[in-house]
Amino acid sequence: MAQRRSRHLLPGFGLTLGVSMLYLTIIIVLPLIAMLLKVGGMGWEEFWRIVSSNRSLAAYRITFSSALIASIFNGIFGLLLAWVLTRYSFPGKRILDALVDLPFALPTAVAGLVLVTLFSDTGWYGQFLEPNGFKVNYTQAGIIVAMIFTSIPFVVRTVQPVLEEVQVDLEEAARTLGATNWQVFARVIWPTILPAFIAGCVLSFARSLGEFGAVVFIAGNLPGLTEIVSLLIYIRLDEYNYEGAAALAFILLLVAFATLVLTNALGAWQVRYADRRR
């Protein structure tokens, strides 16, 4: 024990390790183990039958394609916002900056309630869209709209700090060498912010995959058409089909874990990239 004390200069190792391990075990690890045991107990064939059923496959397809489209939109919109917020100064900038986080501050159920009202046939947006044949509520477009709203901040908040730190001298050097604005962006700025941009898009995609509250309000939840994976899990629970719920939840957990590993790797790439440039 004496040896340990001398190795750690600061106090509190035992206390904070104890509290952290106890908390992580009770709140996070134990529930996860309970679910893994449930999945492990059902056997491979049963598991495969559930996760590869037609209804599950349709739910993956709808969830993934909607999340992909939402992330592409948010990638572009997020880049625009990050650019405007870091590069220009204008009246209302601070309000716009604060407003970006609204989707995180506003509960998803409230977001869903608002969106389904906005896009209903008499809603503020729907009354213009529906006569032109563009129906949002109870279609996949509704799922995409809900996913876009709930994951707006990710790209903005990952790209913004990097964009702030793009070295001005590099940009100026490029300009003195005769580079056009577009060349400066494509050759100097874009490569620097790329890892952060991808990380933001991945986070946005992951959040969209898991979004539940906002989507169930607007999607209509028709099996095979507008049924997302989270909802299918919820339905399985309602039917007391716990195996079905566990298997699908396990798939979502795997995806979340992969996302976490991917964003960590992208973070490391960003750091390496920044170091090399210095």
Added chain:
Amino acid sequence: MTTATRSPAEITLIALAFVLSGLILVVPLVLIFAFALREGLATYLTNILEPNTLHAVGLTVLTAIIVVPINIVVGVCLAWLVTRFRFPGRQLIITTIELPASVSPIVAGVVYLFLYGGQGLLGPVLQAANIQLMFTVTAIILVSLFVTAPFVARELIPLMQQQGTEDEEAALSLGASGWQMFWHVTLPNIRWAILYGAVLTNARVMGEFGAVSVVSGSIRGQTNTLPLQITQLFNDFNVTGAFAAATTLALIAVLTLILKSSLEGRGWR
């Protein structure tokens, strides 16, 4: 920077950012209050003071009052542990604490069901002891702790990493005890980050829907939090009532944004 000479590209981009943000962010926020008040202030007050809605407000506040302080204490411990010491398994702790925030809230509800539910791992034990956890307020608090697990630690870790340990080591070498060091050196350095994390935790706890809808049982006047109550009002075709209840959460959201923005203005970020 504020010069009169803005390039056409600059003007276009700023205008585009405002128009899109207006359509996607401002209009939805305005709509909440417009719909809540569309039948007049009297109806709004009646809707807000409806007993089940009031009960949901109380339950939501109670959950936040319990979850936020726990999150702060554990967040500080976790941040101290992973930024002040190097030990095997450190990275694993960081990844584990992040996992709940990256998974679907439905999955959060499901894992708790498989631990404490009748069919769950501890189900038989709890049943034998006659303890009902699922579909109670305790379950709501537990899943809220799960989904917000990284919120405070996530704000503290980069800050404490960057601040280093010099101040703390100086305090110790001047004869301060561990607790004195913590109260007089560490805490003043991280208090705004703690508040920031607490604000984010609070917003998420009050608004959590997916996880809570799995474990609460949505019993009106008993285990309905505000987001669940809003959903039920909407499903009952009481749209104005749903929006009235939603204004409380929307006001908290606006307050969160203001607090967040002013905390960022303090420059520790």
